[in-house]
Each structure stands twice: as C-alpha cells, then as structure tokens.
Amino acid sequence: MFQNLRPKVTAILNDKTVGVDDKLEQVCQLLKENVPHYDWVGFYFKNGTKAELKLGPYAGAPTDHTIIPFGKGICGQVALSHQNFVVPDVKAQDNYIACSITVKAEIVVPLFVNGENIGQIDIDSNTPDPFTEEDERFLEFINAAVAKIL
Numbered sequence: 001m002f003q004n005l006r007p008k009v010t011a012i013l014n015d016k017t018v019g020v021d022d023k024l025e026q027v028c029q030l031l032k033e034n035v036p037h038y039d040w041v042g043f044y045f046k047n048g049t050k051a052e053l054k055l056g057p058y059a060g061a062p063t064d065h066t067i068i069p070f071g072k073g074i075c076g077q078v079a080l081s082h083q084n085f086v087v088p089d090v091k092a093q094d095n096y097i098a099c100s101i102t103v104k105a106e107i108v109v110p111l112f113v114n115g116e117n118i119g120q121i122d123i124d125s126n127t128p129d130p131f132t133e134e135d136e137r138f139l140e141f142i143n144a145a146v147a148k149i150l
C-alpha cells in the first residue's frame with residue numbers, strides 16, 4: 001500500500017501548477033482516503049519565532065487545536081524531542097490533547113529542513129494500535145519530500 005502511494009505523493013508535490021498549501025492538502029487527502037487506519041491527517045508548522053505550532057493543511061474533521069504550545073500534547077512534545085512519537089493507545093498518555101473521542105491512536109513524525117525541526121505530520125487513527133515501522137518510514141519519506149518544496 002505505502003509503496004504504491006509513494007509515487008502519487010511525489011507527483012502531487014512536483015506539480016508546478018499547484019501552490020504549496022494545496023499540494024499539502026492533496027497529500028493529506030490522498031493518505032486519508034487510501035490508508036484505512038488514517039482518519040485525520042494534518043501538518044503543523046512552527047509559528048514564526050513563537051514556541052508554538054500552527055495548524056497547516058489537513059484532511060478530516062476540523063479541529064479546535066489550531067495552535068499548540070511547544071511541550072503540550074503529542075505534537076508539542078515532538079516539537080521539542082525532534083523524534084517520531086508513536087502512540088498505540090492515546091488513553092495511556094498523560095500529556096495528550098484530545099481532538100475527537102473516536103481517536104484511539106496517533107503518530108507524529110517531525111519535518112526537518114536543513115536539519116531544523118520546522119513542523120510535523122500528525123495522523124489520528126480510530127483503530128487501536130495500528131502503526132508499525134512501515135508507517136514511520138512512509139511518513140519520513142513524505143516529510144523529506146515536502147521539505148524540498150518548502
């Protein structure tokens with residue numbers, strides 16, 4: 001599944017007729033529609049010089065969490081740790097920001113430009129414990145490709 005999606009992601013990101021935000025939204029839609037355990041897919045980016053994340057393009061239900069301070073929730077922790085954060089069961093996390101009661105699991109993978117952590121891709125899943133290393137490698141591939149067009 002992920003191997004088939006990789007060229008589609010590349011094609012979206014290389015389309016010269018589409019702006020960056022529209023490309024990222026298309027990537028989010030592609031993932032949400034084609035990966036059964038992806039129920040909400042979005043990008044967060046560092047908000048200027050502030051120690052907070054701002055919601056970027058996404059696919060799925062609108063969220064109230066458009067600004068997340070560094071350190072808060074899974075996303076805010078990844079802004080500081082610079083490491084993938086795989087959460088098999090969100091109920092087991094103390095520092096978690098709930099977006100929807102249907103969400104069971106989450107994965108956040110940081111996005112680096114020239115070695116700097118400038119944002120992340122965030123996936124919510126309504127399936128318990130759905131993520132494997134394949135998800136991590138796939139999302140790392142996407143972020144590396146996105147980094148080239150930012």
Ligand code: SME
Nearest residue numbers: 063073074075096097099
């Ligand atoms: N659950 C995230 C907040 C963002 S929503 O999933 C869209 C967190 O704990 O950081």
